[in-house]
Amino acid sequence: MIMKPIRFSQRLDLLPPYLFNELDRMKVEAVRQGVEVIDFGIGDPDRPTPGFIVEELCRQAALGQNHRYPSYKGMASFRQAVAEYYSRRGVTGVDPDTEVLTLIGSKEGIAHLPLALIDPSDVVLVPDPGYPVYLSSTLFAGGTPYFLPLEEQNDFLPDLEAIPEQVRRKAKLLFLNYPNNPTTACANRDFFEQVCAFAEENRVIVCHDASYLDITFNGYKAPSLLECERARQVGLEIISLSKNYNMTGWRVAAAVGNRDVIAALLKIKMNIDSGVFDPIQKAGVAAMVRGGRPDPDTMAAYAERRIMLLDCLDQLGWSYYRTDATFYIWVRTPAGQTSLDFTKQVLQQYGLLVTPGVGFGKKAEGYIRFSLTLPTDRVAEAVKRLLGR
Numbered sequence: 001m002i003m004k005p006i007r008f009s010q011r012l013d014l015l016p017p018y019l020f021n022e023l024d025r026m027k028v029e030a031v032r033q034g035v036e037v038i039d040f041g042i043g044d045p046d047r048p049t050p051g052f053i054v055e056e057l058c059r060q061a062a063l064g065q066n067h068r069y070p071s072y073k074g075m076a077s078f079r080q081a082v083a084e085y086y087s088r089r090g091v092t093g094v095d096p097d098t099e100v101l102t103l104i105g106s107k108e109g110i111a112h113l114p115l116a117l118i119d120p121s122d123v124v125l126v127p128d129p130g131y132p133v134y135l136s137s138t139l140f141a142g143g144t145p146y147f148l149p150l151e152e153q154n155d156f157l158p159d160l161e162a163i164p165e166q167v168r169r170k171a172k173l174l175f176l177n178y179p180n181n182p183t184t185a186c187a188n189r190d191f192f193e194q195v196c197a198f199a200e201e202n203r204v205i206v207c208h209d210a211s212y213l214d215i216t217f218n219g220y221k222a223p224s225l226l227e228c229e230r231a232r233q234v235g236l237e238i239i240s241l242s243k244n245y246n247m248t249g250w251r252v253a254a255a256v257g258n259r260d261v262i263a264a265l266l267k268i269k270m271n272i273d274s275g276v277f278d279p280i281q282k283a284g285v286a287a288m289v290r291g292g293r294p295d296p297d298t299m300a301a302y303a304e305r306r307i308m309l310l311d312c313l314d315q316l317g318w319s320y321y322r323t324d325a326t327f328y329i330w331v332r333t334p335a336g337q338t339s340l341d342f343t344k345q346v347l348q349q350y351g352l353l354v355t356p357g358v359g360f361g362k363k364a365e366g367y368i369r370f371s372l373t374l375p376t377d378r379v380a381e382a383v384k385r386l387l388g389r
């Protein structure tokens, strides 16, 4: 019997088309031709989670009392550790009971937050370029995205003043992410103060994705949104263990901020998921309390790779955005070449796979992203190839 085709939801049609088909094809082709491709594409730490965190997981996983459903809002000890993380950063008085919520990775929180805030006709302010989930979660919630261009001449900060009055009136939620993926740009305290003022004035909730807050170099310390006095009224910040402790596969993060927004997000989550496995949260406590800062060996490896690649780019005369944060390098494409063209050229000529900017939004045309999350000897090999040695 021939079945009628499945009619999928219109929601799925809202998603932007997948831009990388052509690139995937090229990669497969290069590998088929015997090119040993060095992958600077994915932002996923190559090094393992530090041993003491894994050991804590194993210890906790052996205990039967940890095998039942976790609590919806997260273990008290985990939420406490998050509050202490902030207090070490100088943000005191975070109430672990009402102002902290455990997430199944920051992606999960970002994906669900609009369901708690957005009605059809509400506008969400979405940075372009940006992490793609800000847009997809907006669309899934029936919201209308309004793109905030991040321009290099403005250090990849959005110009909030430029948002038209009629957009502000409908805006309910603003996504931000500093230190930024993919541009590597950083925000200072002044900018966050402006954000809070804007949010208060326009009754917009701010969601600051702080995935790279601690991935900084040369003594630079990135500010948290919550360092602003008003931030816990106007929004929340999402911190993740993924990048700090090489825990991307573990799926654990936290939302911290406005208690009403936290409660609303919890309401959504209670109807979708059942929390994070307790041993993972306990291991997260070990990471935050005993580890504190990101794994020093990993940070040293990133620093070494950064210097190797940046030196090489300097020698080649390739220009890039200078920053002291994230494990990415944001490289400008040569004049007249699109990011996809340049990506293809770099793959064909050197066997290096990078991410074309256009994958993060229209405004990232003109850039490619290198991720430093690959073994140091691979970076060394890439440098050799680039310098023709």
Ligand SMILES: *Cc1c(COP(=O)(O)O)cnc(C)c1O
Residues within 6 Å of the ligand: 043, 104, 105, 106, 107, 108, 131, 177, 181, 209, 211, 240, 241, 242, 248, 252, 253
């Ligand atoms: C990696 C990344 C995330 C996802 O982090 P998880 O906590 O692993 O879900 C979110 N936002 C940005 C900007 C990222 O780069």
